[in-house]
Amino acid sequence: MKRAGVFICWCGQNIAGTVDVAAVREAAAALPGVVHAQDYQYMCSEPGQELIKAASAAHRLDAVVVAACSPAMHETTFRRLVAGCGLNEHQCEIANIREQCSWVHPRGAEATAKAKAIVASMVAKALRDEPLAPISVPVSRRALVIGAGISGMQAALEIAAGGYEVALVEREPYIGGHMTQLSETFPTLDCSQCILTPKTAEVGRHPRIELLVNSKVTALEGYVGNFRATIKRTPAYVDWSKCTGCGLCEEKCPTKLASAFERGLGRTKAISIPFPQAVPHKPTIAAEHCQYLRSGKCGICAKVCPVGAIDFQQGEETVRRDVGAVVVATGYDLFPAAKVGEYGYGELPDVIDGLAFERLNSASGPTSGQIKRPSDGKVPKEVVFIQCVGSRDAEKGYPYCSKICCMYTAKHARLYKHKVHAGQAYVFYMDVRAGGKGYEEFVQRAQEEDGAIYLRGRVAKVFQEGDKVMVWGADTLTGAKVEVAADMVVLATAITPAAGAKDLAQLLKVGTDQYGFFNEAHPKLRPVESLTRGLYLTGCCQAPKDIPDAVSQAGSAASKVLGLFAGKELQHPPTVVRVISEVCQGCGLCVEACAYQARELDTRRKVAVVKEVLCQGCGACAVACPSGATEHKNYAKGQVLSMIDAIQ
Amino acid sequence: MRLVIDRRSHPLDPDFTALVHSASGQALSLCYQCRKCTAGCPMAHAMDFWPHKLIRLVQLGAQGPALRAHGPWLCAGCGTCSARCPNGLDVSRVMDAVKELAEARGLSRGGRARLFHRIFLDGIRLFGRQHEATLLARYKLSSGNLLGDLVHGLRLAIKGKVPPLPTLLRGRRSVAAIFARTQGGGEG
Numbered sequence: 162m163k164r165a166g167v168f169i170c171w172c173g174q175n176i177a178g179t180v181d182v183a184a185v186r187e188a189a190a191a192l193p194g195v196v197h198a199q200d201y202q203y204m205c206s207e208p209g210q211e212l213i214k215a216a217s218a219a220h221r222l223d224a225v226v227v228a229a230c231s232p233a234m235h236e237t238t239f240r241r242l243v244a245g246c247g248l249n250e251h252q253c254e255i256a257n258i259r260e261q262c263s264w265v266h267p268r269g270a271e272a273t274a275k276a277k278a279i280v281a282s283m284v285a286k287a288l289r290d291e292p293l294a295p296i297s298v299p300v301s302r303r304a305l306v307i308g309a310g311i312s313g314m315q316a317a318l319e320i321a322a323g324g325y326e327v328a329l330v331e332r333e334p335y336i337g338g339h340m341t342q343l344s345e346t347f348p349t350l351d352c353s354q355c356i357l358t359p360k361t362a363e364v365g366r367h368p369r370i371e372l373l374v375n376s377k378v379t380a381l382e383g384y385v386g387n388f389r390a391t392i393k394r395t396p397a398y399v400d401w402s403k404c405t406g407c408g409l410c411e412e413k414c415p416t417k418l419a420s421a422f423e424r425g426l427g428r429t430k431a432i433s434i435p436f437p438q439a440v441p442h443k444p445t446i447a448a449e450h451c452q453y454l455r456s457g458k459c460g461i462c463a464k465v466c467p468v469g470a471i472d473f474q475q476g477e478e479t480v481r482r483d484v485g486a487v488v489v490a491t492g493y494d495l496f497p498a499a500k501v502g503e504y505g506y507g508e509l510p511d512v513i514d515g516l517a518f519e520r521l522n523s524a525s526g527p528t529s530g531q532i533k534r535p536s537d538g539k540v541p542k543e544v545v546f547i548q549c550v551g552s553r554d555a556e557k558g559y560p561y562c563s564k565i566c567c568m569y570t571a572k573h574a575r576l577y578k579h580k581v582h583a584g585q586a587y588v589f590y591m592d593v594r595a596g597g598k599g600y601e602e603f604v605q606r607a608q609e610e611d612g613a614i615y616l617r618g619r620v621a622k623v624f625q626e627g628d629k630v631m632v633w634g635a636d637t638l639t640g641a642k643v644e645v646a647a648d649m650v651v652l653a654t655a656i657t658p659a660a661g662a663k664d665l666a667q668l669l670k671v672g673t674d675q676y677g678f679f680n681e682a683h684p685k686l687r688p689v690e691s692l693t694r695g696l697y698l699t700g701c702c703q704a705p706k707d708i709p710d711a712v713s714q715a716g717s718a719a720s721k722v723l724g725l726f727a728g729k730e731l732q733h734p735p736t737v738v739r740v741i742s743e744v745c746q747g748c749g750l751c752v753e754a755c756a757y758q759a760r761e762l763d764t765r766r767k768v769a770v771v772k773e774v775l776c777q778g779c780g781a782c783a784v785a786c787p788s789g790a791t792e793h794k795n796y797a798k799g800q801v802l803s804m805i806d807a808i809q
Numbered sequence: 810m811r812l813v814i815d816r817r818s819h820p821l822d823p824d825f826t827a828l829v830h831s832a833s834g835q836a837l838s839l840c841y842q843c844r845k846c847t848a849g850c851p852m853a854h855a856m857d858f859w860p861h862k863l864i865r866l867v868q869l870g871a872q873g874p875a876l877r878a879h880g881p882w883l884c885a886g887c888g889t890c891s892a893r894c895p896n897g898l899d900v901s902r903v904m905d906a907v908k909e910l911a912e913a914r915g916l917s918r919g920g921r922a923r924l925f926h927r928i929f930l931d932g933i934r935l936f937g938r939q940h941e942a943t944l945l946a947r948y949k950l951s952s953g954n955l956l957g958d959l960v961h962g963l964r965l966a967i968k969g970k971v972p973p974l975p976t977l978l979r980g981r982r983s984v985a986a987i988f989a990r991t992q993g994g995g996e997g
Contacts, residue, residue: 543810585810587810605841608838608841609838609839614810614869617842636812636865636869638842638861638862638865639812639814639858639862639865639866639869639871639874640814640862641812641813641814641819641871641874642812642813642814643810643811643812643813644810644811644813644818645810645811646810
């Protein structure tokens with residue numbers, strides 16, 4: 162018979178305030194197999210841990226039950242302690258008499274009786290626990306980063322700097338994400354391209370970063386340390402190994418179209434390099450607009466290309482990469498502002514969104530950085546900025562704050578005033594949320610130095626009157642209604658998860674919140690990890706955030722990947738299922754029951770097998786097995802029955 | 810931009826903001842509308858535009874509504890707002906500046922409060938320090954409200970708070986000089 166020790170924690174008044182710990186101790190001491198029982202104020206404290214250590218030596222314990230808080234809190238603490246005392250860590254069990262007992266049962270007598278039953282049950286389990294050793298898993302030391310915006314690039318660069326290979330996948334033909342569209346950045350007003358291009362250039366030439374643009378991840382199989390990603394690469398119809406990026410094809414292409422990069426304010430061609438600093442600096446043909454690809458007529462680009470790089474025969478390419486870790490950095494899109502019908506977006510030409518204003522203000526943009534309104538190219542004398550378009554609007558389905566709009570609107574108002582000195586900026590806001598280093602001061606300067614008039618109140622209506630865009634709102638601080646005859650209106654639209662993020666989440670088997678932002682494992686303590694081991698999150702795919710936050714989160718995700726790659730092998734918990742092959746009939750019900758692809762049928766031997774590293778120990782197969790051949794380690798059938806028997 | 814108050818549309822005049830700035834010496838762009846001035850104001854309950862709203866009208870350059878407000882005339886000048894302002898604005902000086910500008914432009918709607926204000930200031934100009942008995946006598950005669958606050962007055966007199974004769978302050982000529990310097994435009 163094994164020798165068990167029971168240690169009952171008071172948790173201050175949390176447990177002892179309701180449960181009679183002395184009575185539980187006495188009852189535990191009387192249980193078969195228990196050679197020692199003890200109670201103490203705080204078992205997790207150093208003196209508490211010393212008690213367990215001393216008792217384990219004095220009574221030659223080979224099973225330890227700690228009756229305390231939830232195993233989610235301190236199971237690791239006590240199992241490590243027990244392992245240090247010469248026992249196997251799986252011979253330590255936690256009896257949860259706090260969350261499942263003292264906290265939920267107000268009456269002492271009932272709580273004490275339940276605590277006794279919980280302890281008895283866990284003692285029965287501990288006496289039958291077998292020592293288990295962790296399962297070792299080899300690691301592919303290459304990372305997959307999905308999305309090459311500022312956050313994804315930063316994560317890739319840091320993992321590569323740690324000495325490991327990175328496959329960086331980007332669906333656009335260029336890297337840099339939305340930051341490539343910005344003119345200046347808050348709160349320092351430094352040029353976005355100027356601070357971004359050193360990074361895009363470094364990513365472009367880094368020997369350990371494999372850049373896969375025009376690409377999408379279409380499948381991810383496997384598990385931590387051993388993922389296999391399938392990546393589909395849509396054709397650029399240009400052989401980039403030959404192309405010199407001279408731009409002649411774009412110059413001669415006859416097909417003009419509205420540029421999505423310029424938010425519709427500028428034109429592009431069917432074959433184009435999206436912007437001058439693009440990495441890679443190579444053109445891509447937009448197949449849906451190319452006359453040759455649609456009708457077989459034209460082909461001018463192929464005729465003018467001096468190196469013969471145009472290749473209309475190029476097809477979709479499938480790339481497979483074995484990776485040990487995945488970083489998701491799919492970023493954001495903008496709320497479709499046309500949903501707020503009263504603001505006239507999409508109908509009134511001089512009502513634009515924030516990203517469009519960035520393009521107007523950008524030296525490489527459609528107006529070469531001059532603020533001109535889209536309708537007639539006039540310099541707007543009065544510009545109204547409207548915050549919270551979509552954000553904090555439960556009716557539209559976006560009750561959250563998009564976090565960056567207060568700051569970029571202040572930036573817009575300042576940049577506008579710096580370019581149009583006689584101009585007047587009005588900002589309609591609900592609250593100004595400027596949390597961040599130098600942020601509040603920045604917003605104040607917009608008002609004090611650049612004379613932006615901040616009006617607290619949501620705009621009711623925007624409509625055209627002659628060549629003016631009329632804005633009706635309120636200044637709730639004076640209680641007056643406000644009418645502005647503006648020349649242009651800029652909407653600060655909500656941040657939404659990038660298009661397709663939900664599909665990707667399903668493919669990666671990661672949860673999202675109700676809006677489609679990826680779920681972190683813990684909102685405070687594990688903010689860059691997903692609930693799937695080996696899969697990390699960074700940037701706006703997790704929640705709206707600004708550049709500094711996206712960059713620091715990228716560093717954090719990269720450090721998790723580097724930590725994972727630092728060990729030769731990964732340790733997988735050994736509490737998985739096993740098959741008693743003599744009993745197994747090979748019916749395959751377990752394969753159907755498994756949600757983790759961890760069960761397989763060995764067709765030759767006609768028995769089911771377990772892929773231990775995939776097994777999450779949920780026990781679904783053990784329940785499904787009609788012959789009792791599948792057994793959960795340390796949750797064996799006899800063991801569970803003994804636990805039930807122990808509850809009188 | 811126009812402000813619509815009580816169905817009347819008011820144009821905005823940035824020069825008015827600058828004028829109040831120079832008259833009060835207070836940089837009104839510093840105000841971020843925390844509303845602490847109003848929260849502590851003992852007279853706010855009776856004002857049409859609370860202190861923060863008045864500041865806001867001035868910030869926006871809404872000259873008409875600001876000068877027609879009777880809120881400033883109710884200001885007791887206790888200075889609680891000024892003591893508490895997180896941006897160090899002396900709100901009661903803004904109140905004074907608005908009153909003087911309203912007077913100068915004939916827009917003042919202060920009523921008896923305005924009358925009291927004028928007599929009060931005139932008393933200081935004369936003696937260099939307020940003489941309560943003269944103040945009371947002049948105000949009572951001018952306003953015609955002879956019996957109002959009679960009990961308060963008697964109580965004050967019993968406590969010796971209403972000395973019959975004014976003290977002649979040594980520096981009264983300097984005080985009068987200040988009045989002379991600032992008279993007329995109401996600025997400075």
